[in-house]
Amino acid sequence: MPENNLFKHLHEDHVEGEQTESSLYSNTMAKRVTLGIFVAFLLLFPHYAPWEPSYEQDGSLVQMIFTLYFFVANQTFGIVHEGGHGVCYILPCPEFLTMANGTIFQLLFPGLIAYYYYRKGNLFAALIALFFVGFSLQYTAWYLSTAHEGLILPAHKSFLGVDAIHDFNYMLSAMGLLAYESLIAGLTRFIAYLIMLAAVIGMFFEAFPNKNKKRVKSGWRRRKKDF
Numbered sequence: 001m002p003e004n005n006l007f008k009h010l011h012e013d014h015v016e017g018e019q020t021e022s023s024l025y026s027n028t029m030a031k032r033v034t035l036g037i038f039v040a041f042l043l044l045f046p047h048y049a050p051w052e053p054s055y056e057q058d059g060s061l062v063q064m065i066f067t068l069y070f071f072v073a074n075q076t077f078g079i080v081h082e083g084g085h086g087v088c089y090i091l092p093c094p095e096f097l098t099m100a101n102g103t104i105f106q107l108l109f110p111g112l113i114a115y116y117y118y119r120k121g122n123l124f125a126a127l128i129a130l131f132f133v134g135f136s137l138q139y140t141a142w143y144l145s146t147a148h149e150g151l152i153l154p155a156h157k158s159f160l161g162v163d164a165i166h167d168f169n170y171m172l173s174a175m176g177l178l179a180y181e182s183l184i185a186g187l188t189r190f191i192a193y194l195i196m197l198a199a200v201i202g203m204f205f206e207a208f209p210n211k212n213k214k215r216v217k218s219g220w221r222r223r224k225k226d227f
Contacts, residue, residue, distance in 0.1 A: 031124055031207040038131060038200050045196075051142040077139055078159040081106045096174060099167045103143075106136050127202040134195030141189035144168050147181045 046052050048066035057063070084105025088098035114129035147168040158164045172178040 028207065028209075031203070034124075034128070035200070035203045035207045038128070038203060042196055042200055045138075049138065051145070073135070074139075077106050077109075077136055080109045082159060096171065099165070099170045102167055103140055106140065107133060110136055124203060124206045127199045127206065130202070131196050131199035134192045134197075134199065137188060137192035137195065141185050141192055144172075144181060144188055145185035147172050147178060147185075 044062065044066070047055070048063055049055060050067075050070060081102040084101040084103070085098060087093075087105070088101045093101065110129050110132035114126045114133060117123075117125035117129060147166060149166065149169070151166055151169045151173070153164045153166045168181075169178065172181060172184070177184065
């Protein structure tokens with residue numbers, strides 16, 4: 001006859017508990033490292049963003065890393081932005097929406113990723129995507145600040161490498177707001193920083209959770225399991 005181990009279930013729970021604690025520790029440490037990276041990025045961003053007034057070439061390793069990052073981000077957001085315009089070239093969109101749709105897509109791209117992870121219950125991943133909503137809005141603020149340069153965007157400044165219409169020159173002129181370009185760009189940049197800061201604060205609370213709350217939740221789950 002097989003030997004019955006009356007304490008087998010206790011041993012299994014203990015092993016499962018150890019695995020769970022180990023997994024939680026690894027997850028928490030990963031969140032804290034990621035938080036550190038985003039905090040450093042947010043603090044250094046005003047100095048290394050190429051459109052900021054304080055930007056200057058210093059040839060440092062940090063600047064090289066930021067330059068590479070901005071290049072990759074510019075290509076990514078550029079493709080999404082032009083994809084938004086492309087949708088309106090296929091569908092019968094009003095002209096104003098055709099101009100606006102590039103920026104709408106550029107902000108929706110990280111926004112929908114944030115929403116997806118939020119619905120999945122992964123708040124930390126949702127906050128990372130929210131951070132990039134703010135980052136994308138920084139590009140929008142910069143683009144807004146160049147609206148005074150004229151309706152035609154020269155080929156060397158255009159993402160597609162051909163002469164194009166400046167989205168915000170067209171839209172601000174249509175709304176009679178071109179004279180307030182600097183104010184609108186500044187407000188947009190301020191909102192972008194607020195979103196990035198809010199995302200980092202949210203990541204902090206996720207990376208350093210209230211242990212007492214976790215214990216209460218864990219105890220409640222155990223009692224529910226027993227029933």
